[in-house]
Amino acid sequence: DAGVTQSPTHLIKTRGQQVTLRCSPKSGHDTVSWYQQALGQGPQFIFQYYEEEERQRGNFPDRFSGHQFPNYSSELNVNALLLGDSALYLCASSWGTGQGSNEQFFGPGTRLTVL
Amino acid sequence: AQSVTQLDSQVPVFEEAPVELRCNYSSSVSVYLFWYVQYPNQGLQLLLKYLSGSTLVESINGFEAEFNKSQTSFHLRKPSVHISDTAEYFCAVSERNYGQNFVFGPGTRLSVLP
Numbered sequence: 001d002a003g004v005t006q007s008p009t010h011l012i013k014t015r016g017q018q019v020t021l022r023c024s025p026k027s028g029h030d031t032v033s034w035y036q037q038a039l040g041q042g043p044q045f046i047f048q049y050y051e052e053e054e055r056q057r058g059n060f061p062d063r064f065s066g067h068q069f070p071n072y073s074s075e076l077n078v079n080a081l082l083l084g085d086s087a088l089y090l091c092a093s094s095w096g097t098g099q100g101s102n103e104q105f106f107g108p109g110t111r112l113t114v115l
Numbered sequence: 116a117q118s119v120t121q122l123d124s125q126v127p128v129f130e131e132a133p134v135e136l137r138c139n140y141s142s143s144v145s146v147y148l149f150w151y152v153q154y155p156n157q158g159l160q161l162l163l164k165y166l167s168g169s170t171l172v173e174s175i176n177g178f179e180a181e182f183n184k185s186q187t188s189f190h191l192r193k194p195s196v197h198i199s200d201t202a203e204y205f206c207a208v209s210e211r212n213y214g215q216n217f218v219f220g221p222g223t224r225l226s227v228l229p
Contacts, residue, residue: 004158033216033217035217035219040221040222041222042119042121042207042219042220042221042222043159043205043217043219044219045216045217048216058216090158090159092159092217103149103161103164104161104217105161106151106158106159106160107158108157108158
């Protein structure tokens with residue numbers, strides 16, 4: 001079992017550009033959540049996808065959007081990048097939704113640097 | 116809305132000494148509680164979780180945490196730490212019956228010194 005995988009590992013972009021990050025969930029999982037972890041801080045919830053729909057969303061602007069594919073993999077898109085978007089972006093997968101007890105398995109993250 | 120406080124941003128301890136990492140939370144509804152560990156350049160790994168039942172939960176590598184509802188706390192303890200325990204530790208909560216929107220604390224960096 002490969003666990004949660006994310007690509008790319010590192011990414012450097014300039015302000016105003018757009019970026020797409022990818023995530024493949026752990027085998028058997030159907031729910032994907034995305035988190036932003038700024039340097040020295042805890043992860044902050046961006047949104048969650050289940051059955052190809054956004055089910056929950058944190059306090060992030062519409063510049064952050066996502067998608068889930070039929071195979072449960074997911075993409076995170078960020079438009080009009082700002083310097084403050086520089087962070088580690090974590091993908092977490094789990095089974096089912098509506099149950100806060102389900103453990104989330106995290107990927108290694110994508111380190112985004114905006115110059 | 117929920118929030119998590121980890122009062123200690125850094126905790127240095129000597130090897131084989133005991134350690135306690137503090138976590139307090141705020142929520143208007145019942146929650147589940149989690150501790151995750153993050154080693155350098157890695158993602159988060161679940162250390163232990165409290166869902167229901169016994170308020171004392173244990174991990175396979177010697178950590179334990181106790182849920183205290185009256186004090187809204189979920190402190191993490193280990194009686195004897197090892198160098199390999201050096202990492203960032205995050206406390207998190209999620210609301211019961213409301214999906215998996217985890218709210219994380221700011222983290223505590225545990226440094227185990229030889």
